[in-house]
Amino acid sequence: MRDLPYRWIEAIQDRRDYIEDQLRLGSPVVGLPYEKGSLLLTVTKGAQKIFEVHDRIALSAIGHPADIERLRMLVTDTASVQAFQSATEDVNLHRLTHYVLAHTFKQAFEAIAGEAYIIKMLLVEIGDGDATSQFTHINYDGNVNIHHESAVIGGTMEIENAMQDYLAATETDSDRSFTVALQLGLKTWAVGRLLSQRFEEAEDDAEVTDEQIDDIIKTELEDGEIEVGILDDTLPSDTKFRILTQDEIKAFTEK
Amino acid sequence: MNHKGDFLSLLKHSATLPDDTEVAFNTSEVEMIAKHDLFSVGKKPLRDTNQFLSQGEQTPGSTLEIPEATTVVAVRYQDGIIIAGDRRATAGTSVVHDRAEKVLPIDTHSVLAISGAPAMAYEIARVLKHSFQYFRRSQLQELSVEGKLRTLSRLIRDNLPMAMQGIGAVIPIFALYTPQKDESENGGKIYFYDALGAHFENVDFATTGSGSIWIRGVLRYIDRWGDTRLEDMDQRLATITILRLLDTASEYDAATSGYNAKAEIFPTVKTITQQGVETLTDEFLKDCYVEAT
Numbered sequence: 001m002r003d004l005p006y007r008w009i010e011a012i013q014d015r016r017d018y019i020e021d022q023l024r025l026g027s028p029v030v031g032l033p034y035e036k037g038s039l040l041l042t043v044t045k046g047a048q049k050i051f052e053v054h055d056r057i058a059l060s061a062i063g064h065p066a067d068i069e070r071l072r073m074l075v076t077d078t079a080s081v082q083a084f085q086s087a088t089e090d091v092n093l094h095r096l097t098h099y100v101l102a103h104t105f106k107q108a109f110e111a112i113a114g115e116a117y118i119i120k121m122l123l124v125e126i127g128d129g130d131a132t133s134q135f136t137h138i139n140y141d142g143n144v145n146i147h148h149e150s151a152v153i154g155g156t157m158e159i160e161n162a163m164q165d166y167l168a169a170t171e172t173d174s175d176r177s178f179t180v181a182l183q184l185g186l187k188t189w190a191v192g193r194l195l196s197q198r199f200e201e202a203e204d205d206a207e208v209t210d211e212q213i214d215d216i217i218k219t220e221l222e223d224g225e226i227e228v229g230i231l232d233d234t235l236p237s238d239t240k241f242r243i244l245t246q247d248e249i250k251a252f253t254e255k
Numbered sequence: 256m257n258h259k260g261d262f263l264s265l266l267k268h269s270a271t272l273p274d275d276t277e278v279a280f281n282t283s284e285v286e287m288i289a290k291h292d293l294f295s296v297g298k299k300p301l302r303d304t305n306q307f308l309s310q311g312e313q314t315p316g317s318t319l320e321i322p323e324a325t326t327v328v329a330v331r332y333q334d335g336i337i338i339a340g341d342r343r344a345t346a347g348t349s350v351v352h353d354r355a356e357k358v359l360p361i362d363t364h365s366v367l368a369i370s371g372a373p374a375m376a377y378e379i380a381r382v383l384k385h386s387f388q389y390f391r392r393s394q395l396q397e398l399s400v401e402g403k404l405r406t407l408s409r410l411i412r413d414n415l416p417m418a419m420q421g422i423g424a425v426i427p428i429f430a431l432y433t434p435q436k437d438e439s440e441n442g443g444k445i446y447f448y449d450a451l452g453a454h455f456e457n458v459d460f461a462t463t464g465s466g467s468i469w470i471r472g473v474l475r476y477i478d479r480w481g482d483t484r485l486e487d488m489d490q491r492l493a494t495i496t497i498l499r500l501l502d503t504a505s506e507y508d509a510a511t512s513g514y515n516a517k518a519e520i521f522p523t524v525k526t527i528t529q530q531g532v533e534t535l536t537d538e539f540l541k542d543c544y545v546e547a548t
Contacts, residue, residue, distance in 0.1 A: 052392050073393060080262065080389045081269045084381075236531065237363045239388070 011112045019109075019140050022118045024155040024199060026062030027224075028163060028192030031124050031135045031151040033174040034181035037232040037240065038124050038133040041185035043193070043224045050229035052241035054079040054091050056126050058229050062153055063119030063140070071119060075101055088238065093125035097136050097144055106142025116140065120153045126231040126240060133174070133231075149174060154192040156199065163192045166208070182228060182252045190216045226253070262389040263382070263409075324510030326466030327357055327368035328500055329430045329445045330474070330485050331459050332493035335528035336430045336443040339497045340368050341466070341505060342520055343512035353512060358523040362387045363531045365403065365431035370464035372423040379410045379425055400433060404446060404454050412452035424450050428461045432527040441486070443527060459485050466504030466511035473500060494524060494535060495547045502547075514544055 029042040029049070040050045040060045050060045051072055057079065061068045078100050079091045101121065109116045121138045135151030138144050145151075152163040166188050172180060190213040197216075228244040235242065244252075266272040327340040340357035343350055358368045359380045367383060369376035386406050390398040398406070407429055417423025426448060433442040446454045447461045460474045478485045483492060498514070501522050505513035514521055521540040526533050 048395060051395070054392075076389075076392050077265055077269075080385065080392070081265060081271060084262075084266065084385050085271055239363075 008112065012110065015109065015112060015116055016141070019116060019118050020156065023063060023120060023140070025196055026120070026153075026155050028152060028154040028159065028189050028196070029060040029062065029122050030163070030167075030185040030188045030192075031060075031122055031133075031147075032167075032176075032181045032185050032188075033133040033148075033150070034178045035175050036178070036234050037126050037230055038135075039178070039181055039185060039231075040122065040124060040229045041182065041189060042227050043189060043220055044227050045224045048227065048243075050227055050243065051076075052229070052239070053096070053123070054083065055088055055239050055241075056128070056231060057091070057093055057096070057123060058231055058241050059121060059123045060153070060229070061119050061121040062155070063117070067117045067119045068121075071101065071104070071117065071121065074104065075123075089128075093123055093134055093136055097123065097138065101138055102142045102144050104142075105138060105140060109141045122151055122153045124151075124231060126233055129233070152188065152192065155196045159192050159195045159199075162195050162208070163188050166191045178230075179252050179255050182249070183255075185228075186217060186226060186253065187213050190214075190220075193220060261406075262386040265389065324508075325357055325370045325464035326462065326470070326501060326504040326508065326511040327370055327428055327464055328462040328467070328470065328474070328497060329368060329428050329457075329460060330488075330493055330497060331441065331443045331445060332485060332488045332490065333441070334490060335432045335441060335526060336366075336445060337490070337493045337497055337524065337526050338366050338368050338428070338430050339501060339522050339524040340464075341501055341512045341522050343510060344373065345510045348509070350512075353515065353518070353520055356523055358525050359384075360525065360532045360534075364434065364527060365429065366525055366527055366532055367407075368428040368430070368463075369425060370427070371425035372417070375414055375417060375423040376425045376427065379407070379414065379427070382410055383407055400431065400444070403431065404429070407448065408452035408454055410452075411448055411450065415451065418450045426450060426463050428463055429454070430461075430527055432529065432531075434529055438529055442529065462500075464511070466501075466508035469504050469507045470500045473503060490526060491543065494540070494543045497524060498522065498540065498543055498547050514540075 027042050027044060029040060031038060031040050040058055042049050042060060047065060051058065053059050053076055059072065059075065075096055079096060083091045105117055108114065117140055119140055123136045125134050133148065135147040136144060137147065137151050137153060150167050152160050154160045154163055170184055172184060191208050194208055194212060194216045225246060226249050228249055230242055230244065231240045232242065233240060263272065324345050325341060329336055329338040338358055342353055342355050344352035344355040358366060361367050361380065361384045367380050369380065383406060387398050387403065411425060414423060414425060429446045429448065431444055433444065435442045445457045445461045447457050447463065448454050459478050462471055462474065477496065488496065502513045505511045519537065521537050524535040524540060526535065
């Protein structure tokens with residue numbers, strides 16, 4: 001196939017179409033900083049989607065569960081070994097992204113004879129003391145985008161753009177309280193979910209109203225649960241990651 | 256990394272630790288060296304470099320005497336466990352450090368108090384801490400109490416060749432708190448280990464190290480006939496009691512330090528409760544010392 005470049009390009013394009021088709025209906029994930037850390041939020045129907053990687057690093061992803069698990073273990077193992085060989089402070093998101101994950105994604109995507117990963121991953125790291133956040137979005141083809149204000153992953157680029165537009169329009173900054181961040185995260189997730197449903201039904205209307213957001217949250221929570229993982233700089237332990245209980249989430253969403 | 260197992264197997268897979276065949280080779284190498292007594296010339300200096308050690312001797316055919324110059328003590332009190340250690344590190348008869356940390360937090364609800372060779376003890380504590388974290392991160396749940404106890408047993412057992420040479424034994428106390436649904440229940444547990452890795456639950460208290468012989472009987476006396484039983488003490492009374500015990504140990508054991516008023520060096524004292532591990536501040540300890548003495 002290498003001697004016929006156009007066939008390779010065609011195969012890559014087929015693979016891209018296939019993966020995007022598989023990802024299209026994935027439940028979006030929203031990453032937002034708040035005054036004391038950062039949160040990752042999604043809505044799930046059972047399986048956990050937000051994970052601790054290391055003391056100050058967490059991840060979430062959409063895609064095939066087996067791929068998510070394999071890559072989650074890869075990055076967790078690498079971070080654990082690095083922390084043991086050197087020190088916890090020497091584990092950072094930049095190294096994990098650029099030297100472990102990105103090239104693994106790219107290699108699998110371009111090796112057209114093998115399996116590609118059906119995945120989009122969002123990682124977050126909080127700083128030590130100042131609670132500044134860095135979000136890293138890794139696409140299935142190994143492309144990396146770094147954000148500081150907020151980050152989202154959704155089924156398509158259009159969905160992600162719409163979610164980012166919604167966040168930008170709310171005009172809150174990274175100093176927002178946790179309650180504000182959680183409620184904003186849930187609404188942003190609803191925007192993504194709504195557009196994902198419209199794509200499924202072949203509608204191309206991109207307008208989203210507050211009523212539609214409230215409706216889809218209500219509908220989706222009938223058989224799903226909000227999942228929130230936080231990296232909170234004020235936690236007394238070395239590990240700053242925690243998954244919120246359903247009671248805690250309920251208390252914050254009803255405020 | 257494509258390994259299947261716990262943190263130790265991950266380290267072996269990543270070539271951070273030698274795998275079992277290499278360990279077996281090294282162990283037989285140690286046995287061979289011991290048989291030919293190649294360490295006979297260097298025995299004394301080797302022992303002297305181990306800072307918490309006293310002069311434990313191993314004679315052929317006799318029971319292994321574990322060197323453990325220090326005093327660490329754990330007591331089950333009203334809210335959970337209080338656990339403390341003196342700060343002295345010695346080499347032979349010399350005091351080489353007066354700010355050693357012998358009470359090491361392992362995770363949010365467990366603490367290891369060490370006596371024995373510091374290099375081995377700190378490494379065991381470090382592996383233990385990473386093992387618990389790795390289990391939680393990879394398996395998405397906390398390691399069970401039994402799992403934690405067995406991990407520590409395995410690490411102590413793996414250290415047996417060093418212990419047999421008399422240069423690397425570690426005798427720890429492991430204390431933890433199992434969070435309770437009913438907060439009035441006391442979830443504190445104290446475990447004592449021997450050099451081979453066997454663990455025993457001590458219900459009310461445990462103490463180890465060279466100074467422990469001076470206070471074990473006192474602990475028993477307080478718990479049996481004292482005005483307030485150990486498990487009924489509040490945090491302040493438990494702290495005062497434990498400071499008095501360490502002071503008593505330091506009076507009779509040269510390898511145990513008391514409160515250094517001039518340099519304001521206090522023992523390390525931690526509590527493990529429903530809320531987690533907390534290090535008591537120097538201000539609080541100073542205040543307790545005033546009352547204790």
